[in-house]
Amino acid sequence: QLQLQESGPGLVKPSETLSLTCTVSGGSISSSSYYWGWIRQPPGKGLEWIGSIYYSGSTYYNPSLKSRVTISVDTSKNQFSLKLSSVTAADTAVYYCARVITIFGVDFDYWGQGTLVTVSS
Amino acid sequence: DIQMTQSPSSLSASVGDRVTITCRASQSISSYLNWYQQKPGKAPKLLIYAASSLQSGVPSRFSGSGSGTDFTLTISSLQPEDFATYYCQQSYSTPTVTFGQGTRLEIK
Numbered sequence: 113q114l115q116l117q118e119s120g121p122g123l124v125k126p127s128e129t130l131s132l133t134c135t136v137s138g139g140s141i142s143s144s145s146y147y148w149g150w151i152r153q154p155p156g157k158g159l160e161w162i163g164s165i166y167y168s169g170s171t172y173y174n175p176s177l178k179s180r181v182t183i184s185v186d187t188s189k190n191q192f193s194l195k196l197s198s199v200t201a202a203d204t205a206v207y208y209c210a211r212v213i214t215i216f217g218v219d220f221d222y223w224g225q226g227t228l229v230t231v232s233s
Numbered sequence: 234d235i236q237m238t239q240s241p242s243s244l245s246a247s248v249g250d251r252v253t254i255t256c257r258a259s260q261s262i263s264s265y266l267n268w269y270q271q272k273p274g275k276a277p278k279l280l281i282y283a284a285s286s287l288q289s290g291v292p293s294r295f296s297g298s299g300s301g302t303d304f305t306l307t308i309s310s311l312q313p314e315d316f317a318t319y320y321c322q323q324s325y326s327t328p329t330v331t332f333g334q335g336t337r338l339e340i341k
Contacts, residue, residue: 172328217324223276
């Protein structure tokens with residue numbers, strides 16, 4: 113059974129960089145069939161796609177966040193990571209990692225449990 | 234950007250009711266439309282992909298329809314575990330995707 117688990121600091125100061133890691137177990141991140149993605153959800157609000165990455169390192173970012181986002185992959189550790197720079201209170205959210213199927217469009221079929229990141233001094 | 238608008242934003246219904254949630258795209262997205270269910274404090278769960286295909290393990294009381302700009306999610310007979318928030322998501326503009334604002338389904 114595939115499992116994804118987010119990890120990282122729950123509190124980040126304004127203007128600093130948010131860093132999260134997603135560890136994949138029960139399957140290989142190097143599978144050619146899938147991408148891996150990050151989605152976030154501010155408290156009480158809807159879902160926002162942040163970006164996705166292929167095991168080869170190809171990345172795709174939400175244009176509204178592109179200037180501040182970096183997603184990377186470490187196939188040796190079966191992990192992928194998110195960095196979001198120059199954070200503000202508006203970046204406070206639950207951050208989810210997910211597996212992405214692209215057979216027809218883009219489907220997020222397995223999700224991590226999510227981790228709340230609060231931006232505050 | 235493709236905007237996704239769900240209606241209603243919230244809905245009250247009773248166990249056993251038939252419920253329909255609508256999602257409208259700002260431009261044609263063919264059938265590149267998914268539906269997710271999210272319960273409080275939990276991650277979203279994929280219910281329907283490609284507008285009408287049921288994800289493995291999802292009860293058959295859930296169904297999706299539509300193409301182009303107008304889509305519906307129907308729950309044929311509401312069960313207690315179905316009270317949740319539902320989101321549509323388009324992937325026509327792959328790799329960029331956008332979600333609807335959500336529809337909260339509450340117990341009447």
